[in-house]
Amino acid sequence: MKKGNYIKYAYGHRCCHVDAVHAASPKADRFTDEIVAGIMERTGCAGIIGTVSRTIADLNRPPNQDNDEAVWEYREVIGQFLYNMGLLAPDSCKLARPYLHVGIHGMRDQIHGPLCIEIGTIYGRTCSLRVKKWFGETLKDKVRQALPEVRVIFDKHWVGNPSLAAHRWGEGRHYPGYGKNYNAFQVEIARTLREHHREDIICIFADVVAEFSGMFSRR
Structure with a gap:
């Protein structure tokens, strides 16, 4: 992995990257770095792991006086992923075909119980309706097969x-x-899933990434 001042990252060959921006202590989302590394290893997708604590510079926020340098390093690496994979339209900064960004975070068991995954899209603002529907159906199917509860x-x-x-x-x-x-x-x-079912979680999301590449990334 390459190392920046606030993140470490690796390039990939799929139209996707995974990241764990809150992987560094204190207030780390425990095991998210291992999950991201596992998905990268299984799929060959690009990935980013935060090396700065959110208490110092939170990468999952708009830039402000506390995190400006860190956020721009993070954003620039995402741009490098897209450029190096040739995914941007000619003479444009816009994507020519669908791209998937999966941000892995950790929540307490107390939020929804110990056996739960919540997906945030800001009510559809972060993705297309088609991809949101596909992502939800595919993820639920993979979860049903591996961890039915x-x-x-x-x-x-x-x-x-x-x-x-x-x-x-x-x-x-x-x-x-x-x-x-x-x-x-x-x-x-949820914490229980990250701690005790990590390999299943890695396999589930690796399968989702692989299927996205096959379904949405044909030229």
């Missing part, structure tokens, strides 16, 4: 931070966004 819910408690939508729609003149083909999901995984 686990619930998958959308946009209830952790709906996603506005900074996630900025990759799609932009945020002021300095960050125009990559357009309607950018599809981002904030995935909140």
Whole structure:
């Protein structure tokens, strides 16, 4: 993995990246770095792991006086992923075909119970309706096969931070966004699942990434 000042990252060969922006202590989302590394290893997709604590610079927020340098390093690496994979339209910063961004986060068991995954899309702002429907159906099917007692819910408690939508729609003149083909999901995984069912979680999301590449990324 390459190392920046606030993140470490690796390039991939799929139209997707996974990240764990809250992997560093204190206040870390425990085991999210291992989950992201596992998905990357199984699929060959790109990935980012935060190396700075959210108490110092939160990468899952719009840039402000506390996190400005860190957020821009994070955003620039995402841009490098898209450029190096040749995914941007000619003479444009917009994506020419669908792209998937899966942000792996951790929530307490007390939010929805110990066997739950919540997907945040800011009520559909971070992704297309088609990809949201596909993602939900595919994820639920994979979960049903591997961990049938686990619930998958959308946009209830952790709906996603506005900074996630900025990759799609932009945020002021300095960050125009990559357009309607950018599809981002904030995935909140209960502590029990992250700690005791980590390999199953890795396999589930690796399968989702692989199927996205096959379904949406044909030239």
